Amino acid sequence: MSDGADRPVVSVVVPTYNCGANLDPLVASLPRQGLPSGSYEVVFADDGSTDGTPQRLDELAAADPHVRVLHLEHSGWPSHPRNRGLEQARGEYVFFADDDDWFGDEALARLHACAREHDADIVVGRMIGHRRGVPRELFRENRFDATLANAPLADSMTCHKLFRRSFLDRHGLRFPEGRPRRLEDHRLMAAAYLRAERVCVLADHPCYHHVRRVDAGNVTATRMDPAEYYAALRAALDIVDAHRPPAAARLRLHRRWLRKEMLSRLRGQALLSAPEQWADQVAGEVGRLVGERFTPEAVAGLPPMFQVIAHLAAQGRVADLRRLAEWEVSVRAHATVDGWRVEGRTLTVSVSADLRAGDEPLRFDDQGLPVLPVAEAVPAGVVMRAGGARTDVVVRRRETREEFFLPVVATTERVGATRVRHRSTATADFSALGGGRTRGTWEIRARVIQAGWALDARLPLVVRCAADGGVPRVEDSRRLRSRLRRAVRRIRDRALGRSARAGSRSHDRPAGARR
Known part of the structure; x- marks a missing residue:
């Protein structure tokens, strides 16, 4: 990695795999990032695509000096291409993007300015969800000294953020490769949040549009194997335990994983729409994990509905979980x-x-x-x-x-x-x-x-x-509906009035008279 004067300030690392036209919004958003020419680069790390993606990327690189392409053997998961892209990135800061997402206008310029102004190791930009959930409480306001203890940082465990490159290198932070593959970004983010000296949240500007494709083509959108998934969650818990953070930070992470990765899968429509055998496996894994790795204090700090589901799962009461889910789908x-x-x-x-x-x-x-x-x-x-x-x-x-x-x-x-x-x-x-x-x-x-x-x-x-x-x-649609009802009544009354007058004239007409 060169430290010369031509070094870009921001590198965007994008793993790609058979993305086709889903890459277009990201490519279109890159020139609108508000950064001077030469101050940013995009490193596409292609994970052995078998469609026209490699050729498309080569054409982009030939036409744009900001773009570089790595052609890799297929690994089947984003960790490997992200790590190889990071190795080749030359920027002072690095942003990890996905090939089917895109940036808001001026997002990179604003994220970089925030990182520089506040000397931040990580900047979390406001995310906009498209057919998928994104954190809401975290983006209630700008936060320029956010920690796991004073802010809901744990709600944002994906890697779509701006990182100081030297921070990643100093702590050897890389995406885990090999098995288990799931939750690779959670494992990196847990370690990153626990080691960062300063984290900022830029909430007043839409920075990143996060997409679940209509064709469910995202690699990580495939239905997870419960045993592998919760082995990965155990690995994330091991990272937290090894770091020994203050109790408030540890509880925030533990409760986040309890709510989002475990108990939410056993609630309402999420449970009822899942294949029964798969849901039974999830309930079994969750029940064991609750008993093995989560303290009574962690469970007691959850909202009541999550506590109920945690206790039912720990007791193996899958039938009661289903009965509760059938009732909960009516709650609105x-x-x-x-x-x-x-x-x-x-x-x-x-x-x-x-x-x-x-x-x-x-x-x-x-x-x-x-x-x-x-x-x-x-x-x-x-x-x-x-x-x-x-x-x-x-x-x-x-x-x-x-x-x-x-x-x-x-x-x-x-x-x-x-x-x-x-x-x-x-x-x-x-x-x-x-x-x-x-x-x-x-x-x-x-x-x-x-x-x-x-x-x-x-x-x-x-x-x-x-x-x-x-x-x-x-x-106010209530007023519009009210005006519409009044208009309908007026039309009806006029029609009825005409009918009544017509009927009266008909009765007054002599028998056999013509109209």
């Missing part, structure tokens, strides 16, 4: 708009919301815990705490899928013996939202968080901004 968020107003460029909206099972409000006991249809779901002596119930208000731009949490004043109240209602008043300043980039159409959603659910309910408001920082124009 319900929200209504109590009122809204626009003053200048600021929208204020008041919302009432709750959780419902089918058409009925979800029932909670006097401790704020959900009343579940599974008898003795939690063993005697286990105390669960509800806590954290609230309703957030989120705006999402249709054109780009960016979303932002709005500042809210929120309260929670009991209604009768078993019902819980949330009220939130949110404000959106469209002169400042998203750095003033507000041109477009914005949907508004209520996000109800309670007892281990985090569910969205779309509100009947749409906000349109004709220009960045412009005055928001609100469309």
Whole structure:
């Protein structure tokens, strides 16, 4: 690796395999990164593609001096091409991208500026999900000194981030190759987060668009083998245990893996839509892992629904897990708009919301815990705490899928013996939202968080901004429906009136008279 004056400031390393036209959005986004010519490079590491990808990459390299291509033997997983690409990368900073994702405009320039300004080893840019989930809480705000203890960094365990190259080299951080192959990015990120002196989160700009292909062609989208997958998770836990981080950081990582990689697979539609034999294997692996590697403290810190599932899995009660999942698929968020107003460029909206099972409000006991249809779901002596119930208000731009949490004043109240209602008043300043980039159409959603659910309910408001920082124009579909109903009534009344008058004239007409 050269340290000469021509060294780029950022290298983008992209593993490729039979990506075809799915590469086009990434290629199209590269010239719009706001970096001067010669200050960045793209290293495509092709993992033995058998389609036209190698030729396409060679053509890109021939036409663009920023592009280099490595042709590798097929390994079957992204770790090997990422490591080989990193070996060849010359940049001061490295970003790992996937071949079917793409960058937001000026993303690399903003990530690099953030890394330089704050002397960061890692910068996490806001991610936009396309048919796949991305962290939400992490991108609530910019964070320029984020740690596992003070921020939900553990929610973002993929490698799609900007890294200081010297930081990776100093600690020998590379993607694990060989078996087990799964969760290779989790293992690298766990080690990276635990060793980084400074991590920044750039939340106010859409940096990376993360895609699940319609054809499910992502290498890692194939259904995992439970034994191999949870062997990989054990390896990730070994990394944490060997590092011996402070308790808060360790618990954040452990609880993240409990929620996302283990218990979420045994809930609701995720469980019911999975092949029964495969789901039984997952339940068995999860049950063993809960007992072997997770302390009671780690489980007790989870929201109540996750605690219930953890206990059922640890006891091997797969039938009860299925029964609970069949009930849980009926749980949804319900929200209504109590009122809204626009003053200048600021929208204020008041919302009432709750959780419902089918058409009925979800029932909670006097401790704020959900009343579940599974008898003795939690063993005697286990105390669960509800806590954290609230309703957030989120705006999402249709054109780009960016979303932002709005500042809210929120309260929670009991209604009768078993019902819980949330009220939130949110404000959106469209002169400042998203750095003033507000041109477009914005949907508004209520996000109800309670007892281990985090569910969205779309509100009947749409906000349109004709220009960045412009005055928001609100469309309330309730008013549109009301006007439509009135118009239908008027048309009906006119039609009925004409019929009545016509009938009257017909009765007055002499027998045999012509029209």
